[in-house]
């Protein structure tokens with residue numbers, strides 16, 4: 201990790217102050233980033249390297265990650281959305297005192313396109329799914345400048361879960377379907393030690409990190425990230 205001791209302490213302080221409201225439905229018991237503080241540290245690392253103009257979460261559900269982002273990044277505009285009006289209402293009420301947070305009820309690619317047009321680069325935590333329509337591909341197509349952190353991504357490690365819709369894994373094969381992406385993505389190395397322990401003993405989700413229209417150098421320099429090429433996946437599909 202390249203983040204300072206102060207920022208690590210700040211992540212720790214914010215992370216465990218968030219109630220796990222999502223436990224009502226989420227198989228991981230809820231909490232910010234599926235209660236995986238390593239993902240919070242990774243996002244902090246990316247934010248300290250790229251200084252994004254805005255942070256976006258797609259699929260807020262009951263607002264656990266939104267609440268964390270609001271607390272950890274009080275000086276950044278935070279945007280989130282959900283297609284479910286009840287979830288959106290709940291999250292908007294939960295975040296009602298946070299003036300830098302916008303909670304919208306909409307289809308996530310619409311929010312991504314809107315923020316992408318106004319804030320460059322953006323940090324996008326892509327976590328909208330569950331419905332019949334899986335918006336991830338459209339979300340990625342809507343980003344022209346930013347860092348996408350894709351949740352529930354197949355990192356090829358048995359401890360980490362991932363999603364699959366319509367026979368397509370949330371992983372390299374999905375990224376390969378998005379024409380404007382470079383051939384490059386990154387995954388965290390689960391074997392490398394982190395400054396804080398992960399207390400999620402249940403389901404952990406993999407994440408994929410995709411640079412879109414930004415310099416990937418800080419990702420190459422990050423000792424917690426491993427780079428991968430999409431070339432072989434694309435060749436295999438054609």
Ligand SMILES: C[S@@+](CC[C@H](N)C(=O)[O-])C[C@H]1O[C@@H](n2cnc3c(N)ncnc32)[C@H](O)[C@@H]1O
Nearest residue numbers: 259260261264265282283307308327328329335
């Ligand atoms: C796994 S939950 C998100 C959890 C949340 N990010 C958190 O950390 O607590 C997925 C959410 O995505 C929402 N969703 C599904 N399709 C969507 C779409 N097209 N646009 C916006 N939200 C969507 C669902 O209603 C659900 O609340």
